[in-house]
Amino acid sequence: MPAILPDGDPVPADGALPSGALDGLGTRPFAFYVHVPFCVTRCGYCDFNTYTATELGPGASRESYADTAVAEVRLARRVLGDADLPVETVFVGGGTPTLLAPDDLGRVLAAIDAEFGLAPGAEITTEANPESVDDAYLARLREAGFTRVSYGMQSAREHVLAVLERSHTPGRVPQVVDWTRKAGFEHINLDLIYGTPGETDDDWRASLEAALESEPDHVSAYALIVEEGTRLAAQVRRGELAAPDDDAMADRYLLADDLLSARGLHWYEISNWATGPDAACRHNLLYWTGADWWGVGPGAHSHVGGTRWWNVKHPAAYASRLAEGVAPAHAREILDAGDRRVERVMLELRLAAGCPTGLLDDTAVRRLIADGLLERAPYAEGRAVLTRRGRLLADAVVRELC
Template identity: 55%
Template sequence: MTVRTQPADLPALTPRQERPFGIYVHVPFCATRCGYCDFNTYTPAELGGANPDGYLLALRAELAKAAQALSSKREVRTVFVGGGTPSLLGVAGLTRVLDAVREHFELAPGAEVTTEANPESTSPELFDGLRAAGYTRVSLGMQSVAPHVLATLDRVHSPGRAPAAAREARAAGFDHVNIDLIYGTPGESDDDLRRSVDSALEGGVDHISAYALTIEEGTAMGRRVRRGEIAPTDDDVLARRFELVDERLRSAGFDWYEVSNWSKPGGECRHNMGYWGGGEWWGAGPGAHGYVGSVRWWNVKHPNAYAQSLAESRLPVADFEELDASTAHIEDVMLRLRLRRGLSTDVLTDGERERARIAVDDGLLDLKADRLVLTARGRLLADAVVRTVLD
């Protein structure tokens, strides 16, 4: 891929009107940097104490240009404000984010509007303000309730704050509240994870996401592993932890709908289902990714470069790619096979159907009314199952 020294110009976009359309807004600010995180985020020290007002003005300008680039009115079914730590913007800032979306797009009746939040930067007043602004869903980063696990992850919130924040969100009128968990942190025990799951459930949430810790190169945790200070968790232990989470949540009335996501009936994250189910979205903010028609693009990462591009009346696109039919097919299979509703065999090639039959015989996939669905064992090996079908 060509390395560009200036922002790229997007090719003409041809939206597929039959696909659901959402908007993702990336807020790049965090109070501190967690040791495991490789997201596009910046602390105040890294930005020289920059004021979020400049970001919010640039975001509004990008959304105006997004509406122009799409050239046809798109009804927005979902909005997801992620980060970073969106709750650092407070009620006023997050209201400005949603107002900017409404200014240039039409929200569908009953649209799902989510914001992520760090439990330590929330309060009953924040949740009341977000409900009044039009947010319908909150996603809280908890990760664990074990103090030593939080310390290893460099998380700054207190162990009991996330479920308390979830209860506050529910009291403010949020019907849909998610808690994120991470399992497999070095030093975590099975009992640590059980307590974390139980604590999340005590918050009265209707959705829980649980991800195995991935130790990325270039992060503080990655450097600790490389120096031999901590060791990654064994794959067999990760599998046992996944089964522990699944069993605990199913007994509490949750069911999986994607490999790493469980909800009560009706609590599924509709925005993420758009990603996994072939929808389109505009990604706004520094480093955000978008996908419309056959074009996928990503914005410049640094907030200053992002704002500068928009000040020059240019979309802040770092680069893009146009997906051919083969690549789009591969990604469609890869994503849909991770869903509980599975993948229709009609979309597979003859060779892929044959390899899928082998996975069925091996107990990794079930064939239900011409749809392939991961078995319990297959969910533990989801990436390998996808490779088997595609290769």
């Protein structure tokens, strides 16, 4: 969730959506994202909307945050009316969500269930830092109804973690994964980052192998992006750290795909591998396939029926608006048919299932097949699917097709 919010159209004080956004409500999958904007320290590479205790200021706190989030859940019910909207997935992200007490996270989840109802077998995920949980915390989280935990492992090398300003030690990850399983969680994701300045190919291989030793059913591997305004960007600009190398990044992506696939985790989205369909992150799949979701929290983004909006950024402003009975949305945009087509192509093409060729220019599709960037066989079935090389050049492929 980027810290800088875009401009857009104003949102009514009661949060009411355009009538067209409510057309078909309930016929599309529905989800909640809950943003918890608190961190102990800010990592040097991170540009998410997060706040340490010293940055937070008056008007908001960790202790009161669950009550504020519950108020927005109730607002969502009023805005969306009486439509039957069983919630298929809930994803709690941040920040560091597990800086909140597990009972607080459970209260937000209980409010979603009370207002909308959780669908049978709903996927309920929280992100966590390895150092932010212990066995007792995880047991309480499972009791509250969470089904999946996503850990920010990032690397197994101490010097790489130091550049990223991550505070956990490599040995912490297998310990918390063991606790997570003992607490009754079946689904565990490990997030990795490749391309950190100073990381070698051997470092990256060691991180992948360490992640695999914990036997997660899901691994996410993301190329490091040097975001403007971060400490990392300043270090790169001053020449203190080298900028990530594109060729090295491509090699590390291929190594990840090789090692993960060899251990039974197969790609289903460019940066995500899972042991099977049941292990894929259903919440993210809803994002990538055009579902509806309500984003709770400061800076959180929402999408319902082609209308997208985003909340005010600071936790104090967010809490103040809800306390006054005013919707916390900062601005919104209504996507037209062209916007929705482009967005659908951009997102679905990232998936192993690909994108319907009916959305695309056939000449461009054939040219990309000839160039080895799209698979030939799925074309006959009406799907455009990236080849392995195409995954490395996905942005260029999307530009060609859009």
